[in-house]
Amino acid sequence: MKQMWLIPFVAAALLTACADQSERAPAVDRETALAELDALRAQFEEAVAAGDMAALGALVSPDAVILQPGAADWKAMQQLAAGAPFPQGAQIEITPLETVIVNERWAFERGASLVTYTDPESGDEIALRDAFLVIFRNDGEGWRLYREVASASEPPEGWPEAQ
Numbered sequence: 001m002k003q004m005w006l007i008p009f010v011a012a013a014l015l016t017a018c019a020d021q022s023e024r025a026p027a028v029d030r031e032t033a034l035a036e037l038d039a040l041r042a043q044f045e046e047a048v049a050a051g052d053m054a055a056l057g058a059l060v061s062p063d064a065v066i067l068q069p070g071a072a073d074w075k076a077m078q079q080l081a082a083g084a085p086f087p088q089g090a091q092i093e094i095t096p097l098e099t100v101i102v103n104e105r106w107a108f109e110r111g112a113s114l115v116t117y118t119d120p121e122s123g124d125e126i127a128l129r130d131a132f133l134v135i136f137r138n139d140g141e142g143w144r145l146y147r148e149v150a151s152a153s154e155p156p157e158g159w160p161e162a163q
Contacts, residue, residue, distance in 0.1 A: 003153065004132065008012040008016070008073050010113040024098055028103055028104040030064065030101050030120055031105060032101060033101045033138075033143075034101065035102075036142065036143050037096075037099060037107060037109065037136060037143055038058060039049070039095050040136075040142070040143050040145075041096070042143075043055070043059055043092060043128075044056065044059050044092070044094065044145075045091075045093065047059065048085075048086050048090055048091065048092045048155075049090075049092075051074060051086075051088045051089065051090075051093050052084075053084055056085065059142075059145060060144055060145045060146040061137055061139065061145060062103050063146075064144070064145055064147065064148070065146075065147050065148075066085075066145070066150075067148065067150060068130070068150050069128075069130050069150050069151055069152035070152075073126070073128055074128055074130075074152060077090075077117065077126070077128060079113070079118075080117075080120070080124045081127045082126060086115065086117065087117045089117055089118055090115055090116065090117040091115070091116045091117070092113055092115050092116075093113060093114045094111060094112075094113045095111050095112050095113065095114075095160040096109050096110075097110050097111045097155060097157065097160070098110040100109070104138060105137060105138050106135070106136070106137060106138070107135075107136040107138075107141075107143065108133065108134060108135045109132075109133070109134045109136065110131075110132070110133050110134075110155070111131070111132055111155075112130065112155055112159055112160050113129070113130055113132060113150075114127060114128070114129050115127070115128045115129075115130075115154045116128075120139065128152075129159060130147055130150040130151060130152055131150065131151050131152075131153060131155040131156075132149065132150040132151075133148070133149050134147070134148045135148075137146040
């Protein structure tokens with residue numbers, strides 16, 4: 001008889017657990033989501049190389065917020081780009097270091113990128129590295145970059161070897 005007081009608590013816990021199960025979103029296909037993000041990354045690299053700002057814009061959410069590194073060499077590139085994200089002829093190599101699929105709508109990635117472009121005055125090739133954290137949002141028409149914060153600082157594990 002002394003344990004009768006437990007019955008309402010156990011019943012409430014079971015009801016809560018059942019409700020949680022029915023309200024949970026279906027499991028996301030992680031491999032498919034990763035493949036889609038790989039494709040997005042490749043399209044981003046191709047759009048930068050082609051100087052195709054329309055294609056680049058289609059890969060980024062209309063309400064995206066992107067913070068590039070504030071180092072002097074990055075500011076010089078931004079000035080040369082004259083309002084575009086990258087100057088004409090730039091290349092970007094993006095290396096993911098960690099990708100997490102949160103659910104069917106949200107994912108994030110931490111990584112490093114290498115941007116190269118030619119200085120129009122000297123003809124020298126300029127190489128800029130950054131470490132980044134990107135939040136992706138699947139808006140129903142596919143994954144898009146939603147938020148990005150980048151730093152000129154080296155990531156904790158060092159720069160990727162390919163870079």
